[in-house]
Amino acid sequence: MVSKQELLPIGIVAGRCGVSVATLRFYEERGLVTSIRTAGGKRMYTRSVIRRVAFIKVAQRVGLTLDEIITALELLPNQRTPTARDWNRLSASWRDRIDERIRILEGLRDDLDSCIGCGCLSLGTCTLYNPGDKAAKLGTGARYLLGDAPSDTNA
Amino acid sequence: MVSKQELLPIGIVAGRCGVSVATLRFYEERGLVTSIRTAGGKRMYTRSVIRRVAFIKVAQRVGLTLDEIITALELLPNQRTPTARDWNRLSASWRDRIDERIRILEGLRDDLDSCIGCGCLSLGTCTLYNPGDKAAKLGTGARYLLGDAPSDTNA
């Protein structure tokens, strides 16, 4: 199924994708991309890998981890170009994720606004410190946005 | 200047702050907090450390790294409680940072919206892939939001 005409070596692909060759090898190791080997053992890529890496980078901008991206990619057809329908499904879920992160930041901004000038930061009463309720329902992907407070050590 | 009456041991402080004792030691090592030692060598903290840790955690939620927080703390008086003015100055700059992150996410969301259904992700034409201009002026603190595209390896 893979037309033989257009196989690209790793250096070219890296250049086109804006990543390093080491990154491509790393992605392959993680199962994010695949390559075909020449008789001499060199990786050759179909042009579709460029789109795939683009996908990965956009997903990372959305805040997904590589593991989450791997999962997302499993929902896509592995060897054919994703249809608008495939893409639609994913991008809609990404949109939700972005919206969620925006909401969190807006909440934080509002809390900050309500605190500017008071200098309180008094635990228990200050809404700025005490993000528990807001953070509770976040997916794992957004945790680093919140500092991921460790569970009580002693309390 | 430190009133002797109210020194707290590390476990209590950890409990009040919602961090582990190891984290407090780590923060001390990094110069984020200070302690007084008992004759036996145990750390004792003034209650102000609780406020300081609260400050650190909020700053982390805003997206600052510990190094940035160290810098921010240096702008604050080291031994007195920060005034509303001190706090105001910092929180205003945090607000800017949050606004910036919100703007980035909104831009990403809009790009995503314009792409939903088209499934393009075609490099060069798709605005979703190709965040260069938007990402360029970001502070280091927000880099992880964008995936921090490596500089050209080959190109």
Added chain:
DNA sequence: GCTTGACCTCAAGTTAACTTGAGATTGTAG
């Protein structure tokens, strides 16, 4: 046939922000 650049593998290093573990000490309650 030799040089050279692109490529290969595998292992180890990087950064942030902690956490975990080992082994020793303190200090308080019984």
Added chain:
DNA sequence: CTACAATCTCAAGTTAACTTGAGGTCAAGC
């Protein structure tokens, strides 16, 4: 006096997403 929890120090481990390095191979040009 003896437990025993709470501390202590110092070293090493963790996770993510790569990067860097060492040492070797492939293939095109001269």
